[in-house]
Amino acid sequence: MSEAWTESASSPRYVLRLFVAGMTPRSQRAIANLRRICDERLAGRVDLATIDIFQQPHLAEEHQVVAAPTLLRLEPLPVKRLIGDLSDEARVLAGLDLPVSPRRGADER
């Protein structure tokens, strides 16, 4: 418990933006994967928004989105860019600079 508390206190807030192109199966997969990871690892300290670039195409240009889906980590800096449906969890965690030890914190909790 104390370890988890220390972690969340010292860990910064995450600002994540997920860009998807329509509600394709791939988009839905990406959303589900991200939700799971956030719930497990970033509960309470994440600002997450999902953007459909079909609806808001100007944001695609603004945020240099090329591939879909793209997950953008705006904070903490530096900005990181994760493309794909986020199914490779090890890579997602590496991309977000989260420790690889999966589920341990969640299990203890």
Next chain:
Amino acid sequence: MTPDLPKGHALPKARTGISGFDDVTFGGLPAGRPSLVCGAAGCGKTLFAVTFLVNGATQFDEPGVFMSFEERAEDLAANVASLGYDLDALVAEGKLAIDHVRVERNEIEETGEYDLEGLFIRLGYAVDTIGAKRVVLDTIETLFAGLSDAAILRAELRRLFGWLRDRGLTAVITGERGDGQLTRQGLEEYVSDCVILLDNRVEDQVTTRRLRVVKYRGSAHGTNEYPFLIDQDGISVLPVTSAELDYGVSNDIVSSGIDGLDAMLGSGGFHRGTSILISGVAGTGKTTISTHLVDAACERGERCMSFVFEESGAQICRNALSVGLDLKRHVESGLLRFEAARPTLYGLETHLARMHRDIERFQPAIVVIDPISALRGPAVELQATLLRMVDMLKSRGITAVFTSLRTDGAFDQVGDLGLSSLMDAWIKLVDVEANGERTRTLYMIKARGMSHSNQVREFQMSAAGIRLVDAYVGPAGVLTGTARMVQEAEEQASLLRQRQEAERRKREVVRRRLSIERQIAELRASLEVAEEEEIVLREEDDTRETLLGQERRAIAARRSAAE
């Protein structure tokens, strides 16, 4: 040679506005289809693409989207500002959209399946926002460096080109030249409608840019490599002029501006559109004669363009003043333009392309190339280039004046290919050195289509201009300069002597006639005296006869009386 334009079937084409290119492709790039422009680094792909968009926006009312994968919008705008393209203004007017797509490999983590829908949406959004008809993707292959899954990229590129075609967008896709194929990723497989190859070759330390239409599906096109230029006026491509001698001719006569020279020509000047070669070694007055031709043309109100390779325009103007010609006023009035460049600055083809473009823009009636012998290169290439140059000028009806340092009319020191045979008229300037002085003389070697004097003329340059003097041709040969003057003085002296002698003999005859007349008068006087004497004698005889008769009759009478 460019093939004839096919008739009947016309593929819709989008003009690029790049001078020459639209001629080579008979109308431009295929409308509503993607075209590939490829070449090595620094050969002008991006510039070609930007020109295509800018001309589309400004000349053909076709807005365009520039999707850059390499340069940022600001850098792009700055780079083409030197060509006079104001991208920011076009963006502000809504005629151009620039989207810089930045793909940094070290920022990206690939976490599963993806597609490039983001790119499609961005492009579609930009196209819809300004109602674009044209699209440039420069250089889309950069994606292969940023993203690792080549299979996805290839599939997506195929989809992208299909999408461009479906939307009816005329697109230019640039690609870097790769090993053994036109582009590194083999984009030519996807973009197969029209492929244009740009090349920048260095030969003898001189670079020449060349363009070739590798393929153009459904359309005829020029298949040669065409030299093209990039300078402050943008891109221009030089189409190789046709090899046929089918240009029209003019019977107009234009004066050379030198009375004596006009007098040597049967028709009082050169035909318009003729090509004139003035050859002679250094210091024989080639430039001065060509300057007279230019001045005469400007006086007639015609435009003149002078390509000079050894002097600047200002220098020629100054030098012309020494023979009483004020060229500066023609320059100021816009009738005369000098284009000075070092011959080594460009390759031959580039020189030709540059001249071609300048002539196209300025539309001169007379063009001077001074001196043509300054152009260097392999003999075969030189002849081909000059042939095209002469051909290009003739086809436009432009009177061309070439000066050459070579007196025998060849191109260079080794080649025996004649420049003179391309020329319609050839004025040869020869220095005659004799008696410790040098005299300039001039021959008219040929003048096609008119009678001309075969005699050598001496010409003198003074502040009053050029004056041609008949050279002395006498028993001692052709005499010029001081020798001619000495000879003329001698002739005058002997003429005087002859005249004096004749006078003397005339006086002598008169004297003799007078003396004979005097003698005649004397004889006549003595004749008269003799006649008078004769009369006197005859009267005396008569008197005597009469007296004798009377005496006889008196005696007879006396005798009869006595009987």
